[in-house]
Amino acid sequence: xxxxxxxxxxxxxxxxxxxxxxxxxxxxxxxxxxxxxxxxxxxxxxxxxxxxxxxxxxxxxxxxxxxxxxxxxxxxxxxxxxxxxxxxxxxxxxxxxxxxxxxxxxxxxxxxxxxxxxxxxxxxxxxxxxxxxxxxxxxxxxxxxxxxxxxxxxxxxxxxxxxxxxxxxxxxxxxxxxxxxxxxxxxxxxxxxxxxxxxxxxxxxxxxxxxxxxxxxxxxxxxxxxxxxxxxxxxxxxxxxxxxxxxxxxxxxxxxxxxxxxxxxxxxxxxxxxxxxxxxxxxxxxxxxxxxxxxxxxxxxxxxxxxxxxxxxxxxxx
Amino acid sequence: xxxxxxxxxxxxxxxxxxxxxxxxxxxxxxxxxxxxxxxxxxxxxxxxxxxxxxxxxxxxxxxxxxxxxxxxxxxxxxxxxxxxxxxxxxxxxxxxxxxxxxxxxxxxxxxxxxxxxxxxxxxxxxxxxxxxxxxxxxxxxxxxxxxxxxxxxxxxxxxxxxxxxxxxxxxxxxxxxxxxxxxxxxxxxxxxxxxxxxxxxxxxxxxxxxxxxxxxxxxxxxxxxxxxxxxxxxxxxxxxxxxxxxxxxxxxxxxxxxxxxxxxxxxxxxxxxxxxxxxxxxxxxxxxxxxxxxxxxxxxxxxxxxxxxxxxxxxxxxxxxxxxxxxxxxxxxxxxxxxxxxxxxxxxxxxxxxxxxxxxxxxxxxxxxxxxxxxxxxxxxxxxxxxxxxxxxxxxxxxxxxxxxxxxxxxxxxxxxxxxxxxxxxxxxxxxxxxxxxxxxxxxxxxxxxxxxxxxxxxxxxxxxxxxxxxxxxxxxxxxxxxxxxxxxxxxxxxxxxxxxxxxxxxxxxxxxxxxxxxxxxxxxxxxxxxxxxxxxxxxxxxxxxxxxxxxxxxxxxxxxxxxxxxxxxxxxxxxxxxxxxxxxxxxxxxxxxxxxxxxxxxxxxxxxxxxxxxxxxxxxxxxxxxxxxxxxxxxxxxxxxxxxxxxxxxxxxxxxxxxxxxxxxxx
Numbered sequence: 001x002x003x004x005x006x007x008x009x010x011x012x013x014x015x016x017x018x019x020x021x022x023x024x025x026x027x028x029x030x031x032x033x034x035x036x037x038x039x040x041x042x043x044x045x046x047x048x049x050x051x052x053x054x055x056x057x058x059x060x061x062x063x064x065x066x067x068x069x070x071x072x073x074x075x076x077x078x079x080x081x082x083x084x085x086x087x088x089x090x091x092x093x094x095x096x097x098x099x100x101x102x103x104x105x106x107x108x109x110x111x112x113x114x115x116x117x118x119x120x121x122x123x124x125x126x127x128x129x130x131x132x133x134x135x136x137x138x139x140x141x142x143x144x145x146x147x148x149x150x151x152x153x154x155x156x157x158x159x160x161x162x163x164x165x166x167x168x169x170x171x172x173x174x175x176x177x178x179x180x181x182x183x184x185x186x187x188x189x190x191x192x193x194x195x196x197x198x199x200x201x202x203x204x205x206x207x208x209x210x211x212x213x214x215x216x217x218x219x220x221x222x223x224x225x226x227x228x229x230x231x232x233x234x235x236x237x238x239x240x241x242x243x244x245x246x247x248x249x250x251x252x253x254x255x256x257x258x259x260x261x262x263x264x265x266x267x268x269x270x271x272x273x274x275x276x277x278x279x280x281x282x283x284x285x286x287x288x289x290x291x292x293x294x295x296x297x298x299x300x301x302x303x304x305x306x307x308x309x310x311x312x313x314x315x316x317x318x
Numbered sequence: 319x320x321x322x323x324x325x326x327x328x329x330x331x332x333x334x335x336x337x338x339x340x341x342x343x344x345x346x347x348x349x350x351x352x353x354x355x356x357x358x359x360x361x362x363x364x365x366x367x368x369x370x371x372x373x374x375x376x377x378x379x380x381x382x383x384x385x386x387x388x389x390x391x392x393x394x395x396x397x398x399x400x401x402x403x404x405x406x407x408x409x410x411x412x413x414x415x416x417x418x419x420x421x422x423x424x425x426x427x428x429x430x431x432x433x434x435x436x437x438x439x440x441x442x443x444x445x446x447x448x449x450x451x452x453x454x455x456x457x458x459x460x461x462x463x464x465x466x467x468x469x470x471x472x473x474x475x476x477x478x479x480x481x482x483x484x485x486x487x488x489x490x491x492x493x494x495x496x497x498x499x500x501x502x503x504x505x506x507x508x509x510x511x512x513x514x515x516x517x518x519x520x521x522x523x524x525x526x527x528x529x530x531x532x533x534x535x536x537x538x539x540x541x542x543x544x545x546x547x548x549x550x551x552x553x554x555x556x557x558x559x560x561x562x563x564x565x566x567x568x569x570x571x572x573x574x575x576x577x578x579x580x581x582x583x584x585x586x587x588x589x590x591x592x593x594x595x596x597x598x599x600x601x602x603x604x605x606x607x608x609x610x611x612x613x614x615x616x617x618x619x620x621x622x623x624x625x626x627x628x629x630x631x632x633x634x635x636x637x638x639x640x641x642x643x644x645x646x647x648x649x650x651x652x653x654x655x656x657x658x659x660x661x662x663x664x665x666x667x668x669x670x671x672x673x674x675x676x677x678x679x680x681x682x683x684x685x686x687x688x689x690x691x692x693x694x695x696x697x698x699x700x701x702x703x704x705x706x707x708x709x710x711x712x713x714x715x716x717x718x719x720x721x722x723x724x725x726x727x728x729x730x731x732x733x734x735x736x737x738x739x740x741x742x743x744x745x746x747x748x749x750x751x752x753x754x755x756x757x758x759x760x761x762x763x764x765x766x767x768x769x770x771x772x773x774x775x776x777x778x779x780x781x782x783x784x785x786x787x788x789x790x791x792x793x794x795x796x797x798x799x800x801x802x803x804x805x806x807x808x809x810x811x812x813x814x815x816x817x818x819x820x821x822x823x824x825x826x827x828x829x830x831x832x833x834x835x836x837x838x839x840x841x842x843x844x845x846x847x848x849x850x851x852x853x854x855x856x857x858x859x860x861x862x863x864x865x866x867x868x869x870x871x872x873x874x875x876x877x878x879x880x881x882x883x884x885x886x887x888x889x890x891x892x893x894x895x896x897x898x899x900x901x902x903x904x905x906x907x908x909x910x911x912x913x914x915x916x917x918x919x920x921x922x923x924x925x926x927x928x929x930x931x932x933x934x935x936x937x938x939x940x941x942x943x944x945x946x947x948x949x950x951x952x953x954x955x956x957x958x959x960x961x962x963x964x965x966x967x968x969x970x971x972x973x974x975x976x977x978x979x980x981x982x983x984x985x986x
Contacts, residue, residue, distance in 0.1 A: 061876065061877065061878035073858045076861055077857040078854055081857060098834070103717075132898075147750065154728065218878060
């Protein structure tokens with residue numbers, strides 16, 4: 001009985017992230033449009049786009065291989081599994097022990113690996129340029145992310161998200177310099193990982209500026225739908241990660257019962273809306289960087305993560 | 319018992335080598351050599367597994383070698399584990415050789431040395447006294463040197479052979495001195511006696527540095543790595559797989575045997591040195607790999623990276639051991655040994671894949687390849703598995719061992735020493751950077767070679783390789799996945815090794831639900847590769863099924879979008895060099911001293927524009943070239959000594975004798 005209940009909550013989490021992800025993307029777009037004094041598309045537009053893409057046929061480049069056709073499903077599956085393991089409304093779900101924070105980040109790296117390969121499959125310059133830049137960005141963002149994980153794990157004494165959120169929600173923590181550094185670094189990494197301004201522009205299709213869009217340029221129809229959904233899921237994952245680690249209040253326990261879950265869910269949605277507003281504000285108030293300025297931006301995250309880890313090696317109370 | 323059987327297998331390998339010499343040129347000889355090697359390697363693997371899992375030690379002494387100690391052999395947990403690595407790697411390389419070796423232009427240059435090389439490595443792992451160890455080490459070095467020179471008419475290969483010979487000799491000299499110091503003035507060369515004795519701190523420090531130089535140069539530690547990217551790619555591909563996959567592991571075994579077993583308590587700063595060298599090796603190795611255009615050379619540089627990762631694990635184990643944290647030391651050493659096993663699996667697979675590409679197209683130059691996924695359907699799948707595994711991505715095996723290593727790093731704030739407190743986070747960052755760059759490197763290697771459009775007619779007309787080669791690669795790919803989703807079994811098999819070296823093991827993993835691995839405690843960290851794999855498979859399959867069932871199934875082929883440019887040329891694709899360029903610009907000036915120059919003609923000038931990328935292996939130019947120059951100068955100066963009168967020679971000998979006696983008198 002307990003197992004079935006646990007399975008149901010875990011299943012609900014999987015469905016929830018899938019349902020909320022396009023909404024979050026739509027919300028950011030709407031906020032951005034309003035900040036630019038445009039009306040913008042409705043918040044539900046990503047759902048409509050998704051349904052429309054699913055109905056369309058796939059136009060495949062002539063020399064695309066099986067890898068190109070399998071990759072969207074693999075990318076989506078890896079991202080979905082990762083997103084389902086991050087606490088949203090409740091922590092410590094049934095399968096939360098299968099993967100710790102390092103595994104979740106590595107799952108995203110697997111998804112990126114296949115996206116980068118898919119970008120090279122057709123053999124156009126656009127795919128290559130996207131892959132090349134994406135790997136440059138990720139080779140700096142990933143170490144930064146690992147150092148952030150080190151910082152958080154050293155504070156909480158664990159790399160498991162359930163333990164981390166429980167510890168950080170308790171009164172023992174207080175204000176920590178290292179956690180502050182980790183938060184700034186994590187925001188920078190999240191911006192880079194999700195291809196947002198100033199690292200990349202999700203709305204551009206200009207040759208010289210696109211990174212993520214260049215890799216997926218040859219995709220259409222249901223394949224494109226899967227990739228867009230995976231990108232939305234990844235944004236949701238990073239927001240959920242930031243709020244569950246740094247704002248863990250209101251997060252229900254897995255065994256707390258439906259009322260606490262609903263409360264956790266309501267708070268999670270509020271946090272998502274606030275994060276979308278902040279992201280939109282940040283994106284509209286900053287210009288996109290040249291590609292070769294990005295390493296400095298990410299280098300800052302790397303240094304902050306290293307500093308946070310070093311501080312904790314010096315003293316566990318910093 | 320097991321030792322005796324392993325020695326019989328080794329003797330049979332030597333007999334195979336002799337047979338290859340005697341029956342050279344006969345039509346079926348290569349089937350016999352590779353078939354016998356395959357069978358004997360499987361036997362050695364079975365013996366090693368029996369020895370490892372039953373936990374028993376067995377020793378044997380033969381009346382050979384030095385008269386007062388004989389030739390001693392022993393299998394304990396450490397050598398059993400490395401024998402298992404050798405058996406697996408050797409068996410798959412031999413299986414691959416059954417098919418690949420058929421195309422060998424000069425079989426008489428490969429067939430005798432191949433079993434000899436395997437026998438040399440086996441004997442290194444079996445040796446239980448310094449004399450046998452060094453002798454076997456030399457057999458291993460020289461046999462592999464002969465294999466490097468298989469295609470001796472290529473000038474680059476001759477250079478590779480020369481550099482390899484010089485470096486291997488220097489490494490053996492370092493090991494010889496290390497054993498000499500350990501044996502002391504009385505000359506007790508048996509490992510058992512050495513283990514009993516406790517060396518002076520100064521001697522221990524010297525032995526550690528000599529072991530690092532001797533075993534480290536064989537393993538490819540920066541800055542002793544320069545021979546490796548020359549020699550490993552020069553050999554035939556299944557030998558490259560053995561050299562990269564297995565011989566570097568034998569070198570790691572040598573280091574572990576000397577430092578953790580024979581030396582007893584290494585000096586406290588040993589961990590600092592090993593950690594720093596490991597971290598630097600990992601980053602520099604993978605960065606150099608990323609810049610290569612030859613597929614096999616890229617793989618050789620990536621071997622250097624992985625050796626660095628293993629040495630980081632060993633360094634952590636040394637640090638924990640010095641601080642008395644035995645459980646953490648066991649975790650770090652398990653991670654290092656697990657990574658050594660994993661590297662054997664995926665690097666052998668990738669070198670065989672490179673061999674398949676080489677056999678199918680005649681070139682390993684990535685800028686002349688492309689689109690092979692259409693021409694080599696099976697090879698492209700198994701190499702993809704290898705590329706994912708080596709990039710440390712879940713659910714494959716490379717990730718499992720790196721994950722354990724990161725867990726070990728998270729144990730290290732409790733270390734007392736301040737140097738280590740600063741060093742370990744920095745090494746953690748280097749390791750993370752190396753892992754991320756490895757993914758970039760293998761996106762490049764796989765993407766340029768197998769994806770896109772063919773860049774040369776040879777790549778366009780390639781045909782799938784033979785079944786033996788495919789079977790070997792598929793077997794290794796299967797093991798990569800298996801070790802990734804069932805890491806607990808490997809960790810448990812490693813328990814006797816860590817018990818023998820550190821007196822502590824990781825908690826037993828086999829009894830945990832769902833084959834999860836839990837390095838310290840469940841509240842701290844856990845990983846379940848099997849479930850992650852099943853989840854990805856299930857959700858991917860479910861999504862694909864749902865979409866094909868309920869949404870569109872339509873598919874139409876059309877030309878790729880080229881901005882209106884409708885006749886794309888293959889050369890217009892992204893090349894390997896352009897793919898690596900952003901990373902080279904970010905990290906290259908610092909670590910590779912790379913520089914780009916653009917020569918743009920003035921308007922109206924018809925000469926072509928030229929973009930030149932200059933980069934160097936800084937250790938070659940800054941360390942080895944001056945060293946070689948110095949040796950040459952000194953040799954020139956000392957040349958006069960060859961033309962002296964007998965009187966002068968006699969007085970020289972007398973002076974040397976007096977000096978030595980004086981030194982001895984002062985020493986005592």
